[in-house]
Amino acid sequence: MSSSASGRTRHRRTRSEQCRLHEQAVHLLLRMFDEGGYEAISMRKLASEIGVPPMSLYRYFPSKKHLIQHIWVELLLRAYQHALARAHECSSPPERLGAYLDGYLQYWLDNRHHYWVVFSIRDGSVDPAEPGDGAPCPNPYRFLETLAEMIGACAGTGTDAGTEVRHLAEALFCKTLGFLTGVISMASLMSADIEGLKHRLVREMVDQAITGGGPDAASAASPVSEAMDGR
Structure with a gap:
């Protein structure tokens, strides 16, 4: 039981990891804008570039x-x-x-x-x-x-x-x-x-x-x- 529960436990990012993810997201966001303009920006695409679920980004960016x-x-x-x-x-x-x-x-x-x-x-x-x-x-x-x-x-x-x-x-x-x-x-x-x-x-x-x-x-x-x- 404890093993199963442990397997379902998600890793909680440390504050430094959260800061790095935020910086990575902003860097990729600016690159997306420079390459494709405003129309190229989407939460789903940005999440895919970073390698996290889209919902994870809403913790850092509540909206577009x-x-x-x-x-x-x-x-x-x-x-x-x-x-x-x-x-x-x-x-x-x-x-x-x-x-x-x-x-x-x-x-x-x-x-x-x-x-x-x-x-x-x-x-x-x-x-x-x-x-x-x-x-x-x-x-x-x-x-x-x-x-x-x-x-x-x-x-x-x-x-x-x-x-x-x-x-x-x-x-x-x-x-x-x-x-x-x-x-x-x-x-x-x-x-x-x-x-x-x-x-x-x-x-x-x-x-x-x-x-x-x-x-x-x-x-x-x-x-x-x-x-x-x-x-």
Whole structure:
């Protein structure tokens, strides 16, 4: 009796084994996404790749949206690193800010399916307009933190971002989303001069950062933006 019961006893993974399985699942998940896109992702396929029953994965990922959040983190990191690399090529604070914003926008323009996965795909049972529902959501905190620091450097307030600087960083981030949604999703803009639109938006955002977004922001032109116009 005891032998039979012992034979039916399942191995309980240690905490370190659970961590390794979780890391393996995330690694395979990102590989599946890179190779086949969002459509290639399924709990059953991932479990098969790892070699565990599908139900075992639900302990680590209660739903598909909990899988997707790891893709969000990875893609936001890629966009951030691309933007940061562009900024490091420049010297003055306004130039770095312009390159940072341009690099961020260009990443999503070059990887449009990534943009939709991060900013459009949600759990169908959750209303994205309802705040505080506890559902996983993308968090571009790295991009926003660095953006606020760069705005502070342009405005001469240093890297210690106060409330006004953080609000301006969030407002500029919203502008990037509006631009990307417009040029990626609206058929009427598919034939537009997207590079020209991006250039103008970046120039306006840099000017806004320098002036602090005040009432004179629209009319005040910085030397950097004038130089950008002449490129």
